[in-house]
Amino acid sequence: MKKLGFGCMRLPLLNKDDQTSIDLEQFKKMVDIFMKRGFTYYDTAYVYHNGRSEGALKEALVKRYPREAFTITDKMPMFIVNKEEDLERIFNEQLTRLGVDHFDYYWLHALNRTQYVKVQKMKAFEFIAQKKKEGKTVHIGFSFHDTPEVLKQILDDHPEVEYVQLQLNYLDWEDTDVRAKECYDVAVQHGKKVIVMEPVRGGKLATLPEESAEVLKKLDPQASPASWAIRYAASKEEVIMVLSGMSNIAQVEDNTSYMEDFKPLNEEEDKALYKAKELLKPYLSILCTACHYCTPGCPKKIAIPEYFEILSENQWNGRKKSQEAYQKLVDSGKGKASACIKCGQCEKACPQHLQIRKLLTEVVEKIEK
Template identity: 55%
Template structure:
């Protein structure tokens, strides 16, 4: 398959404010364009767009194209499981919500040490292997957010996992918390296919500081900033697909332009990315990828990623940060209302001390 995957976690919205409904007509246009250029891989999940991603996939893709003309990936939300019966109930709901008889790729979602223990205790691996034997799943794997040591533990205990989905981008490659490179090396050691998520780090690498833009433009003035990031991951051995959560046609067309006949980066470009990472990795910025896993459980509805994005914009010298903040947080909870329950922190794959950070930045934005 071609290596660009259509991530369905940031679909175009009718109303740009948080929780806005998916713009189905624009999604259909993007799906048509993507398939028309020979790309095939769509990635959704139970909680993306609060369940609307799976429904949008059904309407924009499944109902309009023959099942064998595309590959569909979905994920079991291990974090939401409470009893053994939940796994089957959610799996059946996903098949129905997507309108399909089977998934081509199916993942345990966001495994870490804690969710590994839970998935084992609730028999999730066994349940999904049984679904694979029934033909409801073609390939079984997991997405992952923890240390390389935990990844090694999972792959050693579950050698039947066929692929792993890792957070890889040039900024996190040597990051001590994310451990992109170390996780990549563990997956390679176990001989697993790799799917890359967050290649542009939630959009952060599409909007780099001026100094980095200048460096990039000196070498390839016709390349977008995001394309540098996607190209970095797509060129790694063992990577079969790079997911991009595209929100509009311009992003899709840009990605397809270089991923159609993909050429890996050369040594010069790779060295330049190391320099770029050093410039971008301002030690004060908050490593939020805007995945929104934290927001569903917040009892006071604080728009956590919008707070962090506005703060990072301010740090990067973006004078529009206030306007962005006000338009994207209207009618939502305020950081001052945080009761420090830390439900959000349990869900955060980037291990951000959210309550503490909100307290730190609430008066600065």
């Protein structure tokens, strides 16, 4: 398999403020380019696009290509599983949403210390192992957002797991909060292959501030910033797949162009990327990946990731432009940052462990006021 997977969490939208309004016609064209260039791996989940990603994939891919032509990964959303029976119900619903009789890969979604307690209680690993025995999935694994210590615990307890999906990118590799390198090392020590999510850090590494971009352009004027990020992740030896959440045809064209005949980064490229990263750091105040896990449960309908993006880019966009972007979202019906009632629901759902309430106060101070 080629090392690039199609992440179906940031599909093109007809209305950018409505995650369910997937632009199917554009998505079909994107799938066609992806398939034509020999890529086959698709990654979806129950919660992506507020539950519409799997159905869109059915329309754009499953109904239009023979089953053996593609591989699908889906995930059990442990964060909304409340009783053991939910596992079977959700699993079957996912097969129906996708219109397939089996998955190629099936993960427990976004495990962390808290979710792992629930996973044990609900016997979720036993559940997916049983599904593998029944032929309902070919491979099993889990995606993960926590410390290397928690990862070690899970892998020690569950040697039957075949793959681990980790957040890995050049920004997080040595980050002392995310500890991506340490997590990767734990997976490798346990003999697991790694699938990479967030190689472009929720799209943040696709657009770099000028001084960072210049360093990379000097070495290869044609290469996009995203290509550097994806090749970086794919260059790790035990990585078998890098997911990119593609949102338009241009991104598919670009990603497939350099991943069709993938070449790992050489020493000179590695050094340039390190330099670009160092120049980038001061600009990245908030490490939100725009996964949207925090938004469905917000009682005030606050556009948390969008506000964080505005806050992050405030440094190089300037206050006026930031305020315009903020006001546009408020006018479209999103709750203001100042409407936050500090209930904390969002922070429980955030895989990056961001202090969302505190950051929203900053949005109020720097943008809303």
